[in-house]
Amino acid sequence: MAASGPWSGQSDTTENYMLIVSGSVHYAPFLGDWQEFKDQTRKVVVHQPGWTDVMIGPRRGEMQGWCRIDKKNDADTAYDHYANKRGVLVHIFKTSRTSSNFRLLKCNCSPSFPGLPERSHSPNRSGIDAGGVNQYIARTHAGHSTPQYTAPTQTIYSYAVYPQIPAYTTPTFQPHAAPMQSAVPQIPMYSASTSGIPVNLRHGAMLTEARGIFINNLSYNVTPSDLITLVSSVGQPVETKLHRDPRTGAFKGVATAKFATKEEAQYAVTHLNRRQHMGTTINVRLDTEVQVVGQVQPPAIVNGSR
Missing domain, CATH: 3.30.70.330 (RRM (RNA recognition motif) domain)
Structure with a gap:
């Protein structure tokens, strides 16, 4: 999808802008968590940035920061600020709170990925397209409020999206029972540890x-x-x-x-x-x-x- 031309239209109560910044924390240490990313964005915009999140990106070693911005001038300023940083990929989408009419306004894909025409966008290389932005923002508007900034000692982040960890159940050991014979020595019973080492269960065993x-x-x-x-x-x-x-x-x-x-x-x-x-x-x-x-x-x- 080719990037659009100049900004157009006026922002109202239903429209806003989504800033997406991607890169390794080596070049973008502010992508360490959403608080750092929001603080960095707050330094360059006039109005308070909105909903903010940081997640693992689709490319190896990449992090992505997402931040909602309400004003056109602030979105423009934030884009220029991050696009001037080495090794950082920046996208600005115009979004809507009432519909899925999302539109890419500008990105720096062409200088970041050799071989792309000037002012063009590569959804495959960047891992970002309007459909993905639509789906992700839809989840945040369906029950998540804007995160409130707290001191760095905050330990619980309710906006990070992680794969669900499967519930752990204690493994059931079923050793073979010894033959019921008179005057015959007990036959040792074995299971295996998590590393595959045989364990003699004749006298019981602790599970760790x-x-x-x-x-x-x-x-x-x-x-x-x-x-x-x-x-x-x-x-x-x-x-x-x-x-x-x-x-x-x-x-x-x-x-x-x-x-x-x-x-x-x-x-x-x-x-x-x-x-x-x-x-x-x-x-x-x-x-x-x-x-x-x-x-x-x-x-x-x-x-x-x-």
Whole structure:
């Protein structure tokens, strides 16, 4: 779809503009979360920006920031501000609160993607088109209000869209029962751990799983609030902790976080590992600490001679 020409029409109570900014946090650190993106936009526009969200983009390592802007002049100013930043893709759509008549007004696809004609738009390369904008905004208008700005210590973001984590159920162990024979030694019963290692269940076994993640190579400037914001971008942690030198109290770039289930922890590892954060590439894996989630008792052995 080719980008439209000059701005046209007057904004009213049913029309507004959607600013979409895409890029790696290496070039666009303000896409770390929706509060940072809204603060950055607020600095360059005259009127208060509206509904704002940040999500993982369709391209590898990409984040996308979405922000509703009410005034034409503010949308123009925000576009110029972000389009001048290196490695950042910017789209402006004219949208409507009462219909699906959305229209792309301008974007910087042509200078961002070699081979495109001047002032043209590539929905395939950018991952952004009017249909996707229509569907996404429809969800936000169907029950979401504009998020209110709070201090950086806020830990729950109700506007981020995450895949639903499947509910975890405790696995049922069904070991083979030993033969009911008199004066015959009990036959060892085996199951397998989550890593595939055989486990002898003759005397019972504890069921454990890793529900935490281990993060290293964090910036030494990371604060507890920064850690909460980072981990909350991929789920709802039940605990976060910065690890400090026991003698000096200095932070050494290592942290841990815990989730309610191992599936949530694995999801966090998948989406945080190798992410750019505050100028460093962080490494994330499942923590070695495990949590007891159940116990398997050995079956009763009946001695036929008694």
